[in-house]
Amino acid sequence: MNKNDIREGELALINRHTRTPLTENDVYAFSVILCDNDIDRDLERFSDNALDELAKLFDGVTGITDHNPKSDNQTARIFSCKSEFVPDKFTSDGKPYKRLFARAYVPSSQADFIRSIESGIKKEVSIGCSVKRRICSICGRDISLCPHTKGKYYEDQLCFVTLDKPTDAYEWSFVAVPAQKNAGVIKNFDLKGNDEMNVEKRLFSGEEQTFSAEEVRELAETFRSLKQKAADGEVYRNSLVREIKTLSAFALPDMSADTLDCMTKNLSVVQLNELIKSLETKTADVLPTEPQLAKNGNSRTSNNTIYKNI
Ligand SMILES: [Zn+2]
Structure with missing residues (x-):
């Protein structure tokens, strides 16, 4: 998260999402890392391809900036999102580190939120998305269909899950935790819209079907x-x-x-x-x-x- 003003060309990107065109004085823009390809505390990682797909899916998605139940939830909107490798940085298992980097804006009237961003309090982000595949690191099959369990060791190899083929990105929000080193990403997965369901639906449709x-x-x-x-x-x-x-x-x-x-x-x-x-x-x-x-x-x-x- 960086303190950042609107960069060149960004106002046009923001105004794609507004009913009336905003000026630089109306908005505050900031950067946020949504997720990456490193194995997280849930023993899950996104595949590099999944990050490319998520970059497209997260454009325009709104996020909640304030979880205080006493105040109306405020929202920020992502107006540009890209996946990128970070030079000389590697994941815990030695792969080139890749992350999902987004730019988001809030109305400049959200003074409390802007202050918390600038003081570095709001660091951790939770994202909500659907993925079609959850690949087991031991056998390469879908973890829901194979005999392995995430977090268990198989002949010295830790079983973790690679999240692949995202189908939807529907929200992101700040998690109320103090700034901390190596702040991670918490994910909420909602499997609705999972294509496996569609396979099942097609199977029972009673009509002729073609399966890959x-x-x-x-x-x-x-x-x-x-x-x-x-x-x-x-x-x-x-x-x-x-x-x-x-x-x-x-x-x-x-x-x-x-x-x-x-x-x-x-x-x-x-x-x-x-x-x-x-x-x-x-x-x-x-x-x-x-x-x-x-x-x-x-x-x-x-x-x-x-x-x-x-
Ligand atoms: Zn497996």
Whole structure:
């Protein structure tokens, strides 16, 4: 963040966004670093290409300059944005450092904000954007589809995420923290508008569709992961059915095993759990538990939990 007046040609860029043309006296312009390609505290980085794309997406986007709930939120607007390498600067893993550098303006009436910029208090920026790809550093696949976990080590290699293919940049704002060395960027990701959703939508559209090789790979990964989840679900479902059979032996002794099988076959997991609950209530009637025993004055059995875990 630099203290800076309007530079040559910038007024024209600002006036693209205003209803009535502003003069140099009406506005205050400043520089802000929105994000970069270094691995941040969330173990995420933007790819170099993502920064190029974000430069286009952030032009004209407004940001909140004041998070004080007592005052009306003030906004600044980005009027120029570019990605740039910084000479002789490298990321923590030794790549040439690249950042997203923006110029923004506020009305010159925002004296408090301008003062806080000039004193260096407002340093940290949070951005809101959507990305299509979150690439795992270990295997190069989408982190939501691969077995690796961000922050874990795999044979001495730390798993981090590269954010790629941004689809939308919708906000930025200053985070109320005191100036600090190596102030980072906090990101809020909103996956709405994620293209993976569109792949799914297209898949279920009922119409003929063409998918790219990359989309086919994603669909195959999703399918594989769903199959695994379905297998796990089946194990869980079977355990519920077994529990129902055990409880029914007490609560519904006249019901045949066949009828029971027919009944449980078409029930969802939620319905199976409901059935277990009502069978447990019924079993409690058949096999009195502690309150009734206690009422009978048999205090020695009040800690008897034998029937609780049938
Ligand atoms: Zn992975």
